[in-house]
Amino acid sequence: MELELTAPVGELTRCLVDVPSVSGDEAALADAVQYALTGIPGLRVDRDGDAVVARTSLGLPSRVVLAGHLDTVPLADNLPARLDGGRLYGCGTSDMKAGVAIALRLAATLPLTDPGALRHDITWICYDNEEVTAARNGLRRLAERHREWLDGDLAILMEPTAGEIEAGCQGTLRVVVTLSGTRAHSARSWLGDNAIHKAGEVLRRLADYQPRSVTLDGCTYREGLSAVRVEGGVAGNVIPDECRVTVNFRFAPDRTGDGAIAHVREVLSGYDVAVTDLAGGAPPGLAAPAAAAFVAATGRTPVAKYGWTDVARFAELGIPALNYGPGDPNLAHTRDEYVELAAIDAGERLLRDYLS
Template identity: 85%
Template sequence: MSLDLTAPVGELTRALVDVPSVSGDEAALAGAVEKALTAVDGLRVDRDGDAVVARTELGLPGRILLAGHLDTVPLAGNLPSRVVGGRLYGCGTSDMKAGVAVALRLAATLPVATPGAMSHDVTWVCYDHEEVEAARNGLRRLAARHRDWLDADLAILMEPTSGEIEAGCQGTLRVVVTLPGTRAHSARSWLGDNAIHKAGDLLRRLAGYRARTVTLDGCTYREGLCAVRIDGGVAGNVIPDRCQVTVNFRFAPDRGPDEAVAHVREVLGGYDVEVTDLVGGALPGLAAPHAAAFVAATGRVPVAKYGWTDVARFAELGIPALNYGPGDPNLAHARDEYVELAAIDEAERLLRAYLSGVS
């Protein structure tokens, strides 16, 4: 298949959406992206698995990296795409093929081969396996195998942000709390010890938890400690001897992972707690020169990112990173997911002006 990266950005978005690329099945789209970028004069193009990286090499003093993932969640009867009333509907429209389309069209239409016509060198990263477990994440793989491909003064992750700049991201921690009991026949319940009933005290503790709010670089992050799953029960006539409650802690980026674990263990003191998932957040990093310059150029007021994104991976590498993209994050993964075509046009206009130094 072929992609026309010079097509209007709404049309390019639709072309990307109409190539199914559920996590683990990105090869066709990655191949089309690689082929299209290789045809652009002035770009060096590399590929690792189903991740494609292109970059200018103009020798400019600063480098901006635009990153977006090619994969989507499983289809929900929402392909092929359709346009209704200025909205493009389809799987991955908002999360995040609209952002990828903006980045790719800029790669093909900016004067990337002309010294003096660009304000920054630019790197484009289109990667795989973002919507699944972290161990398979294509950006993580690139960082491990090709750290130099990701060198930049600022990374802009084109996750859906409704056109706002979302700074940093929360960390996330999941633990499983195991509640023991004694099995017995439910007709003689007094002979047993009901593990499910014991969850009541734990749930009351979580319901009464007072979450912290913290402001960093003018961005306010709200934490949350919540039960997200309960597993227990043996049969309809058995007093259960085991119940497990999964608890998720979304923590502000001023807490490190170890501190977050210690806090949860303190709050859940007296319970058997097992950490099953843990990843740190990213500080806003708005004082970094290129981040401050991007914020000033856009005229946006940065806000906190609720949730975890791959800006945290860039932060681990010492690269300032921001979230900015045309989609609505509240529509991500929805059956009726869509993106406003006008929002895609606006994102392209803003980034084109910034990367070419036009005020």
């Protein structure tokens, strides 16, 4: 497929959405992005796996990174995209192909060979496997293999924020609590020890848990500790000897990953708790000069990011990062996901004014 990056940004969004790119299957879209960027004067284009990176080299005193993931969650009978009034419906419209479309159109329409026309050198990063476990994340792979490709004074993650600036992000931790019992025939239940029944106390502790709210740089982060999956049972006539409860902890960025693990173990003390996934959060970082300049230029009041995003990965590298994109985060991953065309247009105008 060939992408026309100079098309109106809503039309470009639709083209991106109509290329299925569920996590792990981004190659076709990455091919199209790479091909389209390679033809733009003033850009060096590199690729690693299904991540594509393009950079200007004008020698300007600062560099801004525009980053967005190409992958989506699994389809829910919501392709191809459809237009209804001022809304574009389809998988990935909000999270986050509208944001990627803005970034790509800017690459094709900004004067990238004229150092007097831009305020910053610019890096574009379109990467894979953001919607799955951290170990597969394409930006993580780039940081390990090509650290210099990610360098910048400010990274803007084109995550859906409804056109607001969302600073930092929560950390996320998943653990599995395993309850053990003794298997028996359900007709003689007194001979067994029901592992599923033992999960009741774990669920009670989670239901009674009082989460913190933490304010950093004027942004308030709310924590949450929740059971997200319960597995157990052998057959309809068997007392189960094992039950597993998966618990997700979304924690404020003032906690370290180790601190989050210790907290969950304390809440669930006395139980077998195994960590299965961990990604640390990111503080707002609004005091960094480049972040403060972006906030001032946009006139927005930053708020906390609920959820984990790759601003955390940039923060680990010492690069200030913010979330900004046209999609509504409440629509992400839903069957009826959509984006307002007016919001995409507004996002393009704001970033064009900031960069040029």
